[in-house]
Amino acid sequence: MYALKFISGKYQGGEFPLLSDREIVIGRASDLDMVLVEDMVSRKHAKIATHAEQLVIQDLGSTNGTFVNGEKIKKARLKEGDRVLIGTSILKVVVGRPEHSDEAAATAAKKQLETIDKAKPGGDGAKNTSMSGSLEEVPVPDLLQLFSTSKRTGILHIRSTLGYGKIHLRNGAVFYASIDEDHDLGPMKALCRIVGWEDGQFEFGRTEEEASFVLELEDSTEALLMEALRQLDEFRRIADKLPDPSSALAMQRPMDAPLSALKPAELDVLQLVWNHGSAQLVFDRSPSTDFETANALISLIDNEYVTIR
Secondary structure: OEEEEEEEEEOOOOOOEEEEOEEEEEEEOOOOOEEOOOOOOOOOOOOEEEOOOEEEEEEEOOOOEEEEEOOOEEEEEEEEOEEEEEEOOEEEEEEHHHEEEEHHHHHHHHHHHHHHHOOOOOOOOOOOOOOEOOOOOOOOOOOHHHHHHOOOOOOEEEEEOEEEEEEEEEEEEEEEEEOOOOOEEEEEEEHHHHHOOOOEEEEEOOOOOOOOOOOOOOOOOHHHHHHHHHHHHHHHHHHHHHOOOOOEEEOOOOOOOOOHHHHHHHHHHHHHHHHOOOOHHHHOOOOHHHHHHHHHHHHHHHHHOOEEO
């Protein structure tokens, strides 16, 4: 027995049981099995059929589409752990609880969703276009894949212990990113870091006026995401060799190693150490990727050009 757990959107925290040999219809119409009151959900949006322990979801010609694990579908099999995007709600297929195995449980779940909807600001929620949740439930790469496939426009706000990140999307394409409003960091470097954040809360919503920036990312969201994951993987392989971001750095005195032996990238990082004296600022102000900067800094420390205070 399975259930759909709302892990993002206005109904976050709700759970709807999927009864054996039963079909449920999802949509905005009040007479359906699962009622999601928002303007991005069609009157009859999708249906899920349960038969012989198999789950099958089918889109019913909805305006904004039904998505499974980031892919737009017409009909697809579901399994435990799959994520379904309908409107602004992300639902996760989970193992249902034994006490939720009859029609009374389904009726109670429908009423629970109605209660959640009425408790939200704005009453019926018809104009609600925002969605929120935790990164532990939906990682940043999965969010970007979902928004890309569903061609969303808006800003993804992420509040983590590592900072406050913003990712701007236009018709599903990521075109800018920033951390703590530091625009000197550069959008690609900011995006690469945010993709690696594993804890915190996210909120995505439309904006009344579309932002524009002098330097915008032009590659597809898929290409940007692949590059960000590649850089993140490379950086994590050497991260344990790096000083703590809060560490103070200084040039070695006296410096016995010759400057002429340094590569251009290492000279650039050495200059950043001289100018800023902080590991975090060296990474933030370096024009190179975090991985390239890390390699240069590790080399400078190992060869006694730079010391950690």
